[in-house]
Amino acid sequence: MIKYFLMNLLLSAIWVALTGSMYYTNFLFGFMLGFFVLWIMNRNELDQRYFYRVPKIISFIFYFLYQVIKANIQVAFDVVTPKYFFKPGIVRYPLNASTDFEINLLSTMLSLTPGTLIIDISDDKKTIYIHVMYLTDPETFVRQTKTGLERRLLAILR
Template sequence: MKNKFLSNILLTFVWVALTGDFSFENYLFGFFLNFHILWLITVGRKRSRYFLIVPKIIILLVFFLYELIKANIEVAYEVITPKLNMTPGIIMVPLDIKSDIGITMLANMISLTPGTLSLDVSNDKKVLFVHAMYVKDREKFIRGIKDGFERRILEVLS
């Protein structure tokens, strides 16, 4: 997997050098173009973890950006309206993630999303304590984290 990733990065730099356009969009286009080229020329691509994990990482990033924009709009609306609509609370979110890196990724994604903050992880690493501005239904909030961030992180780490 590491060799394919490094090959992809190297080919991306070759692409950028050949085109002479050093913009972020060109790097991104080169990365995706070279990903598909590597996929086409790899013999055992169905067994290669690299070709399975990159799309999952992209899905996780797109989902995170969607949640980030949605939360920014909610918090901005709360700031500009005179009436307070928030119902803050601290929620115990049970964790299915076992690895330290997975828990760290989940906690950071929650904290980076406006209106939520990861407070602590239990000593047995089975519960994440989260403070949220909008907690009307605790079960729905927990389901949102588990079906959203946690499920996608588990897919990337599996």
């Protein structure tokens, strides 16, 4: 998988050198073009993980940016208005993530979104305790996080 990523970066750099314009949009276009060329060349290979993970990673980045922007707007609106809309609470979140790396990455992503903070991880690594600033329903929060952030993150890592 690393081999395909490095070849994709090389093809993107070659594209930038051939076109002569060093802009990030041109580099991204070269990366997409290189991804397509590699995909066409390796359709019959057994190891296709790279070609499935790159679209998932891009989708995850856009989903996470959307969640961060939405949470920032919610917190900023609450700070600017004279009335407070937050309803803080602590949620017991059961984990689907099993390895230390998956748990660490999930907890970091949850802590990066404004309004959530990881309080503790249980000793058996099956539960995370999360402080949520805008908690209307704990079950809804757990369901949305499981079907959104955790599912997408585990699809990339596994």
